[in-house]
Amino acid sequence: MFDKILTWREKHIKESHFILILSFMIGLLTAFAAIVLKKSIHAIQHFLTANNDIANANWVYLIYPIIGILLSGLFVRYIVKEDIGHGVTKILYAISQRKSRIKPHNTWSSIIASAITIGFGGSVGAEAPMVLTGSAIGSNLGRLFKMEQKTLMLLVGCGAAGAIAGIFKAPIAGMLFTIEVLMLDLTTASVLPLLITSVTAASVSYIFTGTEAMFAFSQSEVFDMHRIPFVLLLGVLCGLIALYFTRVTIWIESLFRRLKTFWKKYIMGAILLSVMIFILPPLYGEGYDTIGSLIGNSYEGLMEGSFFYVLKDSFWGIFIFMILIILMKVFATAATNGGGGCGGIFAPSLFLGCIVGFLFANTCNYFSLFLPEGTHLPTENFALMGMAGVMASVMHSPLTAVFLIAELTGGFSLFLPLMIVTISAYFTIMLFEKHSLYSIRLAQKGELLTHDKDKAVLTLLNKEAVVETDLIAVDPEMDLGDVVKAITQSRRNIFPVVDNENILRGVVLLDNIRNIMFRPELYNRFRVKKFMVSPPAKININMPMDKIMQLFEDTKAWNLPVIDDDGHYLGFISKSKIFNAYRGVLQQHFSEDI
Numbered sequence: 298m299f300d301k302i303l304t305w306r307e308k309h310i311k312e313s314h315f316i317l318i319l320s321f322m323i324g325l326l327t328a329f330a331a332i333v334l335k336k337s338i339h340a341i342q343h344f345l346t347a348n349n350d351i352a353n354a355n356w357v358y359l360i361y362p363i364i365g366i367l368l369s370g371l372f373v374r375y376i377v378k379e380d381i382g383h384g385v386t387k388i389l390y391a392i393s394q395r396k397s398r399i400k401p402h403n404t405w406s407s408i409i410a411s412a413i414t415i416g417f418g419g420s421v422g423a424e425a426p427m428v429l430t431g432s433a434i435g436s437n438l439g440r441l442f443k444m445e446q447k448t449l450m451l452l453v454g455c456g457a458a459g460a461i462a463g464i465f466k467a468p469i470a471g472m473l474f475t476i477e478v479l480m481l482d483l484t485t486a487s488v489l490p491l492l493i494t495s496v497t498a499a500s501v502s503y504i505f506t507g508t509e510a511m512f513a514f515s516q517s518e519v520f521d522m523h524r525i526p527f528v529l530l531l532g533v534l535c536g537l538i539a540l541y542f543t544r545v546t547i548w549i550e551s552l553f554r555r556l557k558t559f560w561k562k563y564i565m566g567a568i569l570l571s572v573m574i575f576i577l578p579p580l581y582g583e584g585y586d587t588i589g590s591l592i593g594n595s596y597e598g599l600m601e602g603s604f605f606y607v608l609k610d611s612f613w614g615i616f617i618f619m620i621l622i623i624l625m626k627v628f629a630t631a632a633t634n635g636g637g638g639c640g641g642i643f644a645p646s647l648f649l650g651c652i653v654g655f656l657f658a659n660t661c662n663y664f665s666l667f668l669p670e671g672t673h674l675p676t677e678n679f680a681l682m683g684m685a686g687v688m689a690s691v692m693h694s695p696l697t698a699v700f701l702i703a704e705l706t707g708g709f710s711l712f713l714p715l716m717i718v719t720i721s722a723y724f725t726i727m728l729f730e731k732h733s734l735y736s737i738r739l740a741q742k743g744e745l746l747t748h749d750k751d752k753a754v755l756t757l758l759n760k761e762a763v764v765e766t767d768l769i770a771v772d773p774e775m776d777l778g779d780v781v782k783a784i785t786q787s788r789r790n791i792f793p794v795v796d797n798e799n800i801l802r803g804v805v806l807l808d809n810i811r812n813i814m815f816r817p818e819l820y821n822r823f824r825v826k827k828f829m830v831s832p833p834a835k836i837n838i839n840m841p842m843d844k845i846m847q848l849f850e851d852t853k854a855w856n857l858p859v860i861d862d863d864g865h866y867l868g869f870i871s872k873s874k875i876f877n878a879y880r881g882v883l884q885q886h887f888s889e890d891i
Contacts, residue, residue, distance in 0.1 A: 327463050329501065622652055
C-alpha cells in the first residue's frame with residue numbers, strides 16, 4: 298500500500314514541492330515533541346516538589362537528582378542500549394559520517410531520558426535532546442519517503458530548526474541554529490524548507506502554550522551608548538567563562554570515560570551532583586527560575602536554603618556565592634551527564650551567562666568602576682547580555698545567540714548591545730578554541746562537516762570506498778622470477794610487500810626493476826627484500842581525509858599504502874580514486890538544485 302503512495306507521489310508531486318510538504322510535517326511533529334517534553338518535565342517537577350519547600354526539605358532536593366540520573370541511566374542502558382548523550386554532536390556525526398541517517402529510537406528515547414533527568418533536578422538543559430529528537434524526526438521521515446542523501450541532510454536541519462523554534466518559540470533562532478551550529482550551507486532551495494519548519498513549529502507552540510515570551514523582561518531604561526565599553530568588556534569576560542566551561546567539561550568527561558562500569562560512573566556523578574546542590578541550591582535543575590529572577594531584578598530568594606543565606610544582604614556574600622555557582626555549574630552539568638543523565642549545555646550556558654552578566658554589572662555598580670557619578674549599569678539588561686555572550690561563545694553561534702535571547706525575552710530593544718556582546722565574546726573564544734563544545738570532539742577525529750566546501754567534501758568521503766585492494770602482494774622471500782610472474786598477471790605497476798602476518802614491509806615499483814626483469818639469468822639471484830623500497834608514507838585507515846590529502850601533498854606521491862593501527866596491510870589509495878570520489882560527493886551534496 299505504502300509503495301503505491303510513493304509511486305503516486307513521484308508521478309504527481311514534484312520533488313521540490315514535496316520537500317516543502319515534508320518540512321511542514323516536520324514542523325508539526327517537532328513542535329508536538331517539544332510540547333510533550335516541556336509538559337513532561339513540568340509534570341515530574343510538580344509531582345516531586347508540590348508539597349516541599351527547599352528551605353525546609355533541603356535533603357529531598359539532594360536525593361531527587363540522584364534518583365533521576367539513576368532512572369535515566371538504567372533506561373538508556375537496558376532499554377535504549379545505546380549512548381544518547383551529546384545530542385548535537387550526534388547530529389553532526391550523522392550528517393558527516395552516516396549519510397544523515399539517525400536511528401528511529403532517537404525520535405523518542407531522548408525525550409524520555411531527558412524528561413526524567415531534568416524533571417528530577419538534573420543540572421542540564423532539555424534543548425540538545427530536543428534537537429536530536431527533531432533531527433531524528435526529519436531523518437526518519439525523509440527515509441520513509443525514500444529521499445536522497447542531500448535531501449535527508451536538509452530534513453535533518455529542518456528537524457533541528459523546528460526543535461529550537463518549538464521549545465523556545467523562536468523561529469529565527471531555529472533557522473540560524475541550523476546554519477551556524479549544524480553548519481548547513483544556505484542555498485536558495487534550502488531557505489524555504491527551514492523557514493516553513495521553524496514558523497510552523499513556533500506557531501504550534503504559541504497555540505498550545507500561549508504567546509508570552511519564555512522569560513518576562515521589561516527594559517527599565519534606554520540603552521546608553523556610553524555603556525558600550527562595558528558591553529565589550531562583558532563580552533570578553535563571557536568568552537573567557539565559555540573557555541573555562543568548554544575546557545573543564547572536556548576534562549571531566551575524560552575522567553568519567555576512565556571509569557569503565559556504569560555503576561562507578563553513577564556513584565561518582567551522584568556524589569558530585571549531590572554535594573554541589575547541597576552547597577549551592579541554584580544548581581538544582583535547569584536554572585530557568587534563577588534566570589527569571591535575575592532578569593526580573595528580584596534575586597533576594599536566590600541564596601535561600603544555602604549556607605550563604607545569612608549573607609544575602611552583603612555584597613561580598615552575593616559576590617562569593619555567584620562566583621562559586623559560575624565555577625561549579627560545569628561540574629554539576631558534567632556530573633549529571635557523566636553519571637547517567639541525559640541533557641544538554643544550552644540551558645547551562647544561558648544560566649551561566651545570566652549570572653555572569655548580573656555579577657559584572659553589580660560589581661561595577663558597587664565599586665563605581667569608571668562610571669560617571671550618579672550613573673549605574675542596569676543589572677537586568679546586563680544579565681540578558683551575559684546570556685547572549687556565553688551562549689554565543691560556548692556554541693560558536695553569535696547570530697543564534699542574539700536572536701534567541703531577543704525572542705526568548707522580547708528584549709528586541711537591546712538588539713545593538715546584544716550584537717556587540719556576542720561579537721566580543723565570539724572573537725575572545727576564537728582566540729583559544731576554533732571549535733564549539735558540540736563540534737570539538739568530531740574536529741579532533743577529522744569527522745566534522747564545515748562551511749569550507751573542500752573540507753566538507755573530504756569529510757563526507759568514505760575512506761573504505763577509495764581503498765583499492767586489487768594490487769598483487771608479494772612476499773619478501775620471493776625471487777625475481779616469481780615477481781615477474783606476478784607482473785604478468787597484474788595491471789598495476791606497484792606491488793605491496795607483506796610478510797606471513799600481513800605486515801607491510803615495503804613496496805616493489807616496476808620502474809625500479811625494469812632493467813633486470815628481462816634478464817632470466819638473474820631471476821634466482823635476487824630476492825624481493827633486496828630490491829623492495831619503503832613507501833614515501835603510510836596511510837593509517839583511521840586518519841581523517843584532510844590529513845590523507847596533506848600526506849599526498851607533502852610526499853608528491855600518486856599512490857600510498859593503507860595500514861591499520863597494528864601495521865597490517867589493507868590496500869592502496871590513489872589520488873585519481875580520491876579525485877573521482879570527490880567529484881561524485883560534490884555533485885551529490887552541493888549542487889544547487891534539490
